[in-house]
Amino acid sequence: MKWQTLASTLFPEGHDIVEKDNFLRGTAQVGEQRIAIIGTTGHTSIGVEIALAQAEAILATMRDFPGRSLVILVDTQGQRLRHRDEMLGINRYMAHLGKCIDLARRHGHRVIGLVYDQALSGGFITSGLMADACYALPDAEIRVMGLPAMARITKVPEERLIELAKSNPVFAPGAENYLNMGGLEAIWHENLATCLAFALQTSVSVDIRSQRGMERGGRKMAYPVAQAVLGVNHVSKT
Template sequence: MTLDDILASLFLEGHDIRNNDGLLLGSGPLKGGGRAEVIGVADRTAVGVDDAIRLSGQVLAALERGGDGPILVLVDSDSQRMSKRDELLGLNEFLAHLAKCLIYADMQGRHTVGLLYGHTAAGAFIATALATRTLVALPGAEPEVMDLPSMSKVTKLSIEVLKEKAKSTPVFAPGLDNLAQTGAVLATWDEKISLADQLQALLGNDRQGGDQRDRLGKARGGRPKAADMAERVYDLALQPE
């Protein structure tokens, strides 16, 4: 699906979302009523300091306007923009600010939903899609927290060793299926069915609230320890001194 096709399927009555130099900004009416604020990255744009602060501002402006509609984050990006200027300005802090804005929005009752429809990687992936409460994807999406050559440099393990580990440990492997197994991606939507209907079903089925990815990863066998460790830490924090 092209971006225009995706937006048309999400917002059957039209929308005011615009692609401004690779950034998506705007909103659209939901099928079940209400309105979704939309931010995102298009055309495999690398996310730099200017992009991160602009997206952050859009999230904060949505909170200031009020309402309880979801914030939808569409993602087809490169990694973060690794230029000298961006690094010197503190790109890591700008990306962290964007992630915090999305997390804060969710804490304020604005369900944040990420939709992967293309490529994404590294810091840009973490600060956008992975910072949402619920992450879904379309077939053909290509997410990767870190590609194997980069992972090899960081871990000092050979690519061959990493490829072997990836067969049994999804956290070592890029790709949509592996991220779904870890619980990062809730579901892959059917592009032949109305995306508006699938979004409405997702919002309507959100009974528990909060981030459920650690439990999902445990159930799917891709991240068996995270949920138990988080629960243990929570229990310890509640114990009297």
């Protein structure tokens, strides 16, 4: 879906979002509140420029409009794999972006992520997955690492990973699998404006993704292990 079509559907009460070099920025009206919008389009890769631009937009919102809700529109093929970006420290730029999102949350800004097209690797991890809650459209393509790349890194044959992906969402791409793992709060099928308004009203700053993954059967051990670690830490302090 083109971002212009998405924006018209999400914000029927109006918006002033503009695009510059595949970076989206603006505001929109949702009910009685004005919200801030940042995002990407064109399957763009996240280089140092876009990472810094998104971080600057978040900090500006915090400075000029304390408490204003923030929506992150995600369409990215991941971090830019160029020598220049690596030499400039793209990992630090993306970490800075993630920290700015977390800082906004800690200062009372609700943060909602929406994958409307493509979300891959680091570009997704430091944007949509940093939100209070992340949502997706049904046709969104989501994956953190493709199976061929996963095979090279883990040394597990790609054929074996393909077989595992049939029954285990951890190995499989797609919005439904990320929903089952708890990475997505929900998939929006219709009336996107209503879905967004509800998400803004009900979002919480507590990270419940591992709990969602256990409840949905996609990540069965993350939540119990985390709870066990917390219990051990509590006992050790007493």
